[in-house]
Amino acid sequence: MAAGETIRYTQSNYLTLDALARYQVTEQLSVTLNGNNLTDKKYFNNLGFYNGGYYGDxxxxxxxxxYAF
Incomplete structure (x- = not known):
């Protein structure tokens, strides 16, 4: 790369799906399950910042x- 050369980073549109499920076991006890990026899409979370790109989770x-006392 020559000095002063511009590098262009691009990324097409993407969609990630997240979900949450909660179950109240008793009045004091609850259980919650969170799922992120359920389709396991590979995408850049931070693109072109300081000449780098970082994949999303x-x-x-x-x-x-x-449990509530």
């Missing part, structure tokens, strides 16, 4: 339990 899940 792959499909992931988080299970949370909550």
């Amino acid at each position: 792959p499909r992931n899940f988080m299970l949370t339990t909550r």
